[in-house]
Amino acid sequence: MHWRSKLIHPGAHAPADFRSLTTPTYRGSTVVFERQADVSDDWRQTENGYTYGLYGTPTVLELGARIAEIEGAHHSFVVPGGQAAISLIYLAYCKTGTHALVPITAYGPNRELAGGLLKRLGISVEAYDPLIGSGIANLIRDDTALIWTESPGSVTMEIQDVPAIVAAAHERRVPVALDNTYAAGVLFDAFAHGVDLSMQALTKYVGGHSDLLLGTVSVAGAAAYEAVGSAYKQLGMAVSPDDCSLAIRGLLSLGVRLERLEKTALEVAGWLAKHPNVSSVLHPALESCPGHEYWHRDFTGSSSIFSIVFDERFTPAQVISFVDRLTLFKIGFSWGGVTSLAVVYPNLDRPGRDYAGRLVRLNVGLEESSDLIADLDQALNTMDAPA
Numbered sequence: 593m594h595w596r597s598k599l600i601h602p603g604a605h606a607p608a609d610f611r612s613l614t615t616p617t618y619r620g621s622t623v624v625f626e627r628q629a630d631v632s633d634d635w636r637q638t639e640n641g642y643t644y645g646l647y648g649t650p651t652v653l654e655l656g657a658r659i660a661e662i663e664g665a666h667h668s669f670v671v672p673g674g675q676a677a678i679s680l681i682y683l684a685y686c687k688t689g690t691h692a693l694v695p696i697t698a699y700g701p702n703r704e705l706a707g708g709l710l711k712r713l714g715i716s717v718e719a720y721d722p723l724i725g726s727g728i729a730n731l732i733r734d735d736t737a738l739i740w741t742e743s744p745g746s747v748t749m750e751i752q753d754v755p756a757i758v759a760a761a762h763e764r765r766v767p768v769a770l771d772n773t774y775a776a777g778v779l780f781d782a783f784a785h786g787v788d789l790s791m792q793a794l795t796k797y798v799g800g801h802s803d804l805l806l807g808t809v810s811v812a813g814a815a816a817y818e819a820v821g822s823a824y825k826q827l828g829m830a831v832s833p834d835d836c837s838l839a840i841r842g843l844l845s846l847g848v849r850l851e852r853l854e855k856t857a858l859e860v861a862g863w864l865a866k867h868p869n870v871s872s873v874l875h876p877a878l879e880s881c882p883g884h885e886y887w888h889r890d891f892t893g894s895s896s897i898f899s900i901v902f903d904e905r906f907t908p909a910q911v912i913s914f915v916d917r918l919t920l921f922k923i924g925f926s927w928g929g930v931t932s933l934a935v936v937y938p939n940l941d942r943p944g945r946d947y948a949g950r951l952v953r954l955n956v957g958l959e960e961s962s963d964l965i966a967d968l969d970q971a972l973n974t975m976d977a978p979a
């Protein structure tokens with residue numbers, strides 16, 4: 593053969609049987625079949641063998657299988673991010689003319705999708721009070737196709753009575769989806785609490801180093817597997833095997849990171865709760881957090897993110913200057929990495945609770961708690977000065 597053909601069809605290869613502790617990164621679009629009769633385009637690769645890279649290479653399926661194992665799921669689909677996981681669930685379950693329920697405290701882009709593309713498709717998504725519990729029964733209609741839960745809620749951290757919502761939903765045969773990102777898929781056992789679909793942004797705790805975007809949709813059983821799988825295929829939600837390889841590495845240290853983040857966050861939150869400038873600390877493990885009793889009943893731990901509400905004597909400008917004065921806490925979205933973060937939420941849609949620019953969300957990282965407290969202390973002590 594000409595050397596140009598040899599480039600494509602090499603005869604020489606590395607020796608086989610490399611026994612490493614790590615998962616190889618398999619990149620690939622085309623999957624080669626032995627015979628024409630074997631050719632298929634089936635997304636059910638776990639059962640029926642590999643057909644196309646779009647439905648996952650071995651690296652992607654390895655990550656999905658490991659997530660499914662720790663979450664106790666029937667199967668976990670790996671998708672490009674947490675928001676992609678949210679879209680996939682909506683599109684798998686809702687169609688024109690149907691109705692869905694979502695907590696008003698849901699992740700902002702979830703509600704944006706509801707009021708944007710989904711509305712345009714004729715799907716009506718209604719926001720509900722996250723603390724509604726079994727009262728959700730009154731909102732379920734004959735055309736309700738999906739009920740979302742997210743516990744704790746984004747930014748304001750309300751813990752939901754998920755089992756009560758599941759009971760009311762299943763009474764009317766409506767599937768329940770959970771955004772389980774806060775719990776990293778482990779601190780709240782979604783499937784033991786009856787949820788049908790649980791998604792998380794692996795971007796947060798599983799990735800753990802602010803260097804990748806991925807999500808998972810985990811399903812409880814065969815019916816959800818078929819519904820989500822067929823939408824997954826049609827939407828072409830492929831992910832990068834390289835990112836999956838990083839996420840698999842993240843999983844290896846997830847246990848120690850979560851343990852440390854919980855401890856540091858509790859130390860910092862406990863210190864803030866005693867500070868005279870702070871009127872309340874919205875941390876699921878503290879009694880001051882709405883729905884704390886459900887956290888106590890249903891969760892096995894807390895993680896790194898919580899919010900603080902400043903005393904009413906402070907103006908929004910002083911709250912912004914507090915955040916600007918922080919040095920170890922960086923200003924930014926996303927969380928679950930190694931770096932502490934702070935961000936002000938000036939406009940929150942929270943009926944009956946006007947935080948009026950006095951709420952700051954904090955993400956605690958892997959720094960030493962004494963240094964984080966010193967950073968908060970210096971910023972708190974200077975915000976009192978008139979702007």
Ligand SMILES: *Cc1c(COP(=O)(O)O)cnc(C)c1O
Nearest residue numbers: 673674675699771773793795806
């Ligand atoms: C970050 C986040 C998402 C979205 O995840 P991306 O990977 O950034 O798309 C979804 N839900 C919650 C609760 C999140 O915090």
